[in-house]
Amino acid sequence: MPEVTARGVRFHVQTCGPGRSESPGPGRSEGRGGSSPDEGPAGPVVVFVHGLAIDNLSSFYYTLAWPVAEAGARCVLYDLRGHGRTERPPTGYSVPDAVADLFAVLDALGHHRVHLVANSFGGAVALNAALAHPGRVAGLALIEAYGPGDGPDWNRDFLNRLAQSALKLEYEWTADLLDPGERRRSRAAATADALLNGTTLLDDLTSTDPVRPAALASVACPVLAIYGQHSDMAEAGRLLRRHVPDCEPHTLTGYAHILLPDGTAEILEVLLPWLAHHAGTRAPAAGAAR
Incomplete structure (x- = not known):
């Protein structure tokens, strides 16, 4: 099982696409950072960030990751702290912790500038990552993302x-x-x-603050926002559309919050062209996602 150790935690990591042979091996651990963008012959790096609790990297591995890899991206998937096959320490489950974990994993793999594809709670992680280190996040594809909010009960x-x-x-x-x-x-x-x-996950998330409109307005990278027609997260999508300077919104007809795996083809129909435009992957042929 491929692993990296970052911030004292063993993370389960999988890669696919060009350059996948650089999956972590013995001695690959925290503290190895890069300074140049991950572009060029090997392709851009696309990192997938999954949701909470029952979720893990497999929700992307069996849906979006391989089509994105076939389009020419180097795909990185990892189980969040406490999820899947990653180690489960008793504490450290706040959004800032998850952001720090993300960049520590990328440092361990030697990736500096990446595109993030995130689902549900992973969207809060990815959005805060782009705000914390704008030079390292080249683009955000947010699927039913938590995070944006403009009221006291945003996460109730x-x-x-x-x-x-x-x-x-x-x-x-x-x-x-x-x-x-x-x-x-x-x-x-x-x-x-x-x-x-x-673990302290529920307590840690209770103290989490939303990403408010003023912060959304400072997002420096292009954002793809995909939400279901009947989603209970529709307000988060509206906030992204209104306040992020470069936001491309999409509503998938007939879906609620759970888009994966049933909406995989519909997501790919908007994700692959967006990555082709912003990350330089190959543009799909018409109808290829289906």
């Missing part, structure tokens, strides 16, 4: 859903212990249970 519903999930997983885990033959829980559900009920 999000946190309530996570808390309800934590209670449900804790109950099901107790039921499993009482009757092990009743059900088999998936590895992903077990990981989510340990993450929500065994």
Whole structure:
């Protein structure tokens, strides 16, 4: 299993596309940074940042990553702290921590300037990363992204859903212990249970601030914003459209917050041309995403 150690945590990393042979090997660890943009013959670097709890890098690996790699990008996927096959420390789950983790992983891999493709909570990480280090983020493709907000209760519903999930997983885990033959829980559900009920994630996210309109106005890179027609995150999409200087918004008809995997083809129809224009990957043939 490819790994890098960054900020004292072992991160599970996968790569695909041109230059994938530079996947981390022995001795690749934190502290190795680059200073020049990751462009040129090997192709631009596109980094995928997944969502919270039940999610991990596989949601991108089996949907968007390989088509993007086939278009000429070097794709990097990693499991966030505590998710998937990445190590799960008890603390460090705030958005600033996730941003610091992202850049530490990129430093370990030797990537300096990248494009970020982010889903759900990963959007909050990617957006804050672009604000924290604008010279390192060449573009943002945000899919149903959390992060933008302009009120005191911007993350209330999000946190309530996570808390309800934590209670449900804790109950099901107790039921499993009482009757092990009743059900088999998936590895992903077990990981989510340990993450929500065994770390400071919920407390860390409670203190997270939204990215307000004034900060959105300072986003220096081009942004692709993809939201579902029936999404409960529609206001975040509207804020991006109104305040980010270079924002290309898209609404996918018939979808709510969950776009992957069912909306993969529709996402690729807008993502691949956007990457071709802003990152220099190959433009897809008409209808290729389907």
